[in-house]
Amino acid sequence: MIKLFVAGVVPGLLGAFLLMTVTYVLAVRYDLPRAESFDLGHVGRTFKEAFWALTMPVIILGGIFSGLVTATEGAGLAVMAALVIGLFIYRDLDVSRLRKTMLEGVSQTGVVMLLVSTSAALGLFLTQAQVPQTLAAQITDVTTNPLIVLALLNLLLLVLGMFLHGAAAIILVVPVVMPLVNAVGIDPIHFGIMVTLNLAIGQQTPPVASVLITSCSIARAGIWETSRTNLPFIAVLAFVLLLVTYVPEVSLALTHYLD
Structure with missing residues (x-):
């Protein structure tokens, strides 16, 4: 787990720098x-x-990285901290503002949970239809060349990321394709960063795009107008994905110091 976090440092910093450049x-x-x-x-x-x-x-990242809390528990602790800070330290949060904030949060959460539930239903259908298993088997039948397998896995993960919530896509696909990944000699840590980047791009690309829709809900912005504006940023992330895919040391270099 620690290696997977460390492997994301260089791609994360590279992506952040390129996104700032585009901005x-x-x-x-x-x-x-x-x-x-x-x-x-x-x-x-x-x-x-x-x-x-x-x-x-x-509180959130420190708790997660230290292993003290899960991501959900860390978010809950952050909410409690926000209440304490807003009510007793800054003292700019009163009952009326708290009520308005909670209503807005419920509304935004409802939008996201509708997407998540729909994505989960689609994931259940794909699981019962054994679609990922079929695709993985077809990839093996076509080629065992690692470079081509990486390209096909990227395509599979990107498409699934456009239609499924991130957690659902990971649970659905990763266990199925891991034997293929190991068979062609792809480092599991390297593959984990590929999964993360593919789903990060997919979550910003309609039709599902849970991250994009959450952001638009908060900003009260149009989804399709935002998607057009978002194209250069998606292109930058796609470049980082290709770099990570075909230059594994971009993600693996720092992990060697943990051996």
């Missing part, structure tokens, strides 16, 4: 307004003001 290029091209110039002193002041709010990512 900068689009901001310059469309002459997007800047609220204010960069000021290191202002960064320090705002950091002090936001210190307590910034503890929530520490």
Whole structure:
């Protein structure tokens, strides 16, 4: 598990840098307004003001990476921390605002859970129809060349990621294709990062796109308009996926220090 987390560091930083580059290029091209110039002193002041709010990512990620809590439990702890910070430290959260926030959260959660339940139903159908097993067997019949197998696995995971929620896709596909992955000599850690990147792209690509729809629900933005704007960012992630797929050391280099 630790190796899988470490393997995601370099691809994550690379993807973040390229996404920031795309953001900068689009901001310059469309002459997007800047609220204010960069000021290191202002960064320090705002950091002090936001210190307590910034503890929530520490609670979530620190709890998960340390193994003390699951992702769901970490999110629950973060909610409790947000209530304490908002009510007793910043004191800008009152009963009326809390009620409004909870109603908005329920509404947004309802949208996401509808997608998740639909995705789970589709996953159940695919499991009963043994679609992943059939596809894995067909891949083996076509070729055992690792490079071609990697390309076909990427295609399979990307398409499933567009229609299934991430957790459902992992449970449905990974156990089925792991014998194929091992048979052609693909490192399981390398394959794990491929799965993560494919599903990350798929979750932003309609028709299901649970991450995209969640973001649009929060921002109250149109899904298809947002999807068009999102194309350069998806292209960047696709480039990172291809780089990770065919240059395994991009993801595996740091894991060698854990041996």
